[in-house]
Amino acid sequence: MALNSLLITGLLLSVLTFFLTKINKKLGSYFTIFSTLFVLIFLFGYMNDVGTVFNLGSFGGFSLQLVSSNYGWFFSIIMVLTYFLVSFFNPYWIEKMVNPASYNMLYVFSVVSTLGIFFAKDFLTLFIFWEMVVWSSLFIIPLGKSRKASVVYYTISTIGSFSMFFAVMYLYSLFQTFDIESISQNLISSPNTAVMAYFAIIIAGLAKLGIFPFHTWLPIAHGNAPHTFSPVLSGGLVKMGAFIALLVSAIIPTSQIFSNHIRIIGVPYENYIIMVLGAISIIVGTLMAIKQEDAKRLIAYSTVANGGYILIGISLLDQVGFAGGIMHIFNHAMASAAMFLAIGAVAYRTGTTNMNELGGLIKKMPVTFAAYLIAIISIAGIPPTSGFASKWLIFQGLASKGLMFIAFATFFGSIGSFMYVFRPLATVFLGQLSPKHKDVKEVPFMMQIPMLVMSLLTIYFGVFPSEMLGFISKIQASLNIVPISVEGSKIYSFSGMWDSLVITVAFVIGFIIAALIFYTHKKAQPVDQMNTYTSGEFIYDPESYHYAKNYYAPFERLYKNHPSVEKFYDVIALRVNEFGRLVRSWFFSSNASVGVFWISVIITIAFFWGDKI
C-alpha cells in the first residue's frame, strides 16, 4: 500500500474505531490492536525504500508530500510497534475509562499522525501532523487521574510548537519553500540563519523529549495519564522530539554548516549547548527519579534522563556516538514501555502505583516481575541487554572526542539509574507481601504478551546488537556520517571492539558454574517471609516491616534544598494568574457600575478621537 493511502486509511480506521467503540467497548478496543497491526504490517514493506515521494494533497500553491527514508522508517516502526504492543492492554482498561470511544479513536489517530511527521517531505506537513499528535495526546491525558496535567503538557508543548512555527515561517519568507531538502541546501550558504533555525526548531524537540528546562511536563503527564497511555507516551511519543533533534542536526547537516564556528572541545558551540542541556537533563532526571514515591513518576523522570542520552548521542554526529543515540531510541522505547506496562499491570490488580503501599508481588505476578527485571537491566545498561549496546556506543563517542563534562553526566546518570530502577523492584515486587494483596493474581495472558515480546526484543538486540546497527549504518550513510563498522556479532569503535555473543556465552558459563555449586550442595529449607532476623524486635505486621518509604532518605537529604525550575515556572504561573484576575476584575466584573464605567470610557474615546484611531 502506498504510504499516503496507508496514512489516510489509518486515519479512517481511527474514525471507524470510534463508532465500533460506541457499539461495544470491548470490540472497539480489540479493533485498536487490529488497526495498529494493520499499519505495522504495511509499514514493514518500506524498510529499504528510500526517496519515493507520495502526494498527500494540494491546496493553493502548496502540496503536502511524504517521502520514504530509512531514518523515517526506523522511527515510525518503533512508534507503531510500541503502540501495537501496548494496545493489548486496552481491552482490560477500557471499562475504567471515562470516555472509551474517544480514547480508542485518539489512540489510533495519534499513532497514524506520527507517520506524517517521520515521512514528511516539507515542514508544512511536519507541522500539521505534529499538531495533530499533540492535540490527540492532549485529549487522552485528562482521561487519567488529572485534568491539570494536560494543561501543563499543552503549555510546554505550545512553547515548542510556536517556536518551530516561527522558524518555519521565517525560513519560508527567506527561501520561498517548505521543502526540507531545499531549505537545508539553502542553509549551507547562510550559516547565521541556520543558527537561528537550529535553536528555534530544536526547542520543539527539546520540549517533546523532556529536556531540561522543559522536562517538567513529563512527570505530571506520564504520572497522571491513563495506565495504558503512559507507556506509549514515554516509549513512543517522546521520541518525536528525538526525531526533530535528528532533523535539525543531521538531516539539515549542521556538522557541515557549523564547521567554521567556534568549537568547544572539537564540537561546534551550537551542538555543545544542546549536549549540555542533555547532560543537565540526565543529572536532574536521575536525582529527581531517586526521590519519587510513585512508580509512574519515577519512570517519567527516568525518561527525562534517557532523553538526555538520546540527545547527546544524536548531537555527537559521529561514527559511534550517533549510532548509540539512534539505537538508544529503540532500547528506551522497549524498556520504558515495559516498565510502565509492568507497573500498569500491578495497578490493574492492586489499584495503586504508590510504591510504599505495595510489596512482595513477585510470588503473585512472576511474569510481570520478569518483564520489569529485564527492562531495568536494559535501562541500567547492563549486558547482555540492548541498553548496554547503546550506552557503550555513546561512551565511546564521548571518549573519542574527549568531552569530559558531558561524560561526567552520562556516568552519573548511568550509575544513578541503578538506584532508581532498583527501588520499584525492591519495594513493589520484593520484600514483604501485604495481607491485603494476598489474593492478587497474575494479569490475564493477553496483558502478558506485550511484556514478554518487549523483554524478548530487549534481549535479542542485546545479544545481537549488530542486527540493528547494520540498519543504523545505512541511516548514517544516507546522512553523510561515517557508518558504524559491524562484523558478525563484533562491533568496532575507535577504542577497540566488543562481541556481545562472547560476553553472553561467558555470562551463561559463569551462571552454570554458580548453579552447579548451588545445586550440588545440600538443599535449602524454605522459610516464611516473616521468619527473619530482626535484632530481637517482635514484628508481626508485614506492612510495618516492609522497607519502602523514603528508601534513599540519607541520599535525598543531601540535595533536599535543591534549586528547582518548577518553582520558577510556578512563579510565572502565579503572575499570569494574577494578571488574569486583574483583567477580570477590571473588565469582567459582576458589578454593573464597572461595566457602565468602561462603556462610558469607550464611548468618550470614540466620540473625541474616533476618527484618528
Added chain:
Amino acid sequence: MSYLIAFMIVFIGFLWQVSLDGIQRKVTAKIHRRVGPPWYQTFMDIFKALSKSSITHGFIYDFGVMMALGGTIATFMFLPFGNIVAFNGLDNFFVVVYLLAIGSLGMAMSASGSGNAWAGIGIMRALTQMLAYEVPFMIVVFGMIHVYGTSSLSELAHVQQMNGIFGWHIFTMPLGAIVAFISLLGMLSKVPFDTPIAPTEIASGPMVEYGGKHFGMLILQHEFATLVEVGLFVNLFLGGGNLIEYLIKYFFVYTLVTLIYAVSARFRIENVVTFFYGVPIVLSLVQAAIVIFTGLGVNV
C-alpha cells in the same frame, strides 16, 4: 581454547585471592596485636559454609545468589590476569565495569528478596556508595581512554611498560592514581567505606539473612569481585606486567588496602557521598583535563 584459558584464570584467581585473603587476616591481626587465624582460614570458611544446611526465602533469593556469583565470575574472565588475556580484544574497560554490575544487582535482588529490612537498608547504602565511588574513577579512566585511543585494559597496561617503572600511571598520572585508589577502597567495601555492611549498625546489611551454601557463594562472589577491582587498579596504574609481576603488584596494593582498613573507622553513608563528591571528583576532573588538553603524563 579461549574458554579453557578463562577456566584456568578463574581457578588460579580463586586459589590466589582466597589465600591472600587469609594472609591479610594475619596482617590485620598483627596490627591489632592479635595472633590471627592461619592463612588457609578463608578456604575453611568457604568450604564449611558450603557444606552446611541453609534456609531459603524463595526463588529470587536463590536465583540472585547464582546471578551474583555467575556474573562476577564472568567479569573476571574478561580481565587481563598478568599477561594472560582469555578473550583477545574483549578486555574492554566499560564491559568489565558493567558486567561487574550484574553481580551487584544479583546480590541486591537476592538480599531484598529475603524481605529483611536490614538487608534493604544495606542495599540502599551499597547503591548510594556505588554512585559515589564509580563516577570519579570512570572519569579518570575516561581521560586515559581518550588519549590512548583504546579501552582495552591489557593495552592500557602495555603502554605503561614502555618507559620502565616511571612510565606507570601511578607516577605519570598521580592525581588519577590517588582518586582511583580511594575509589578502590570504596569498591572493596572495606573500612572506612564499609557502610553497606556495617555489622554494628545494620547487622551486616545485605548479608543478614544468609547462611550455609548461600553465604559460602557470596563469600566467593566477594573474592572474585576483589580480584576484578584490585586487578583494574593494577592494570590501569601499575602497568600490569607478566603473571609474577602482576601478582606481586596485586599483593602490595591489597596489603596497602588492608593496612588502611585495619586502623580506620567507618564513614556515614551521606558522608561517603559528600566525601567522594568533594576532593576526589575535583582531582579526577583536573587529571582528565590535564591528560586531554595538555597531554602531560601520557606515554608516547
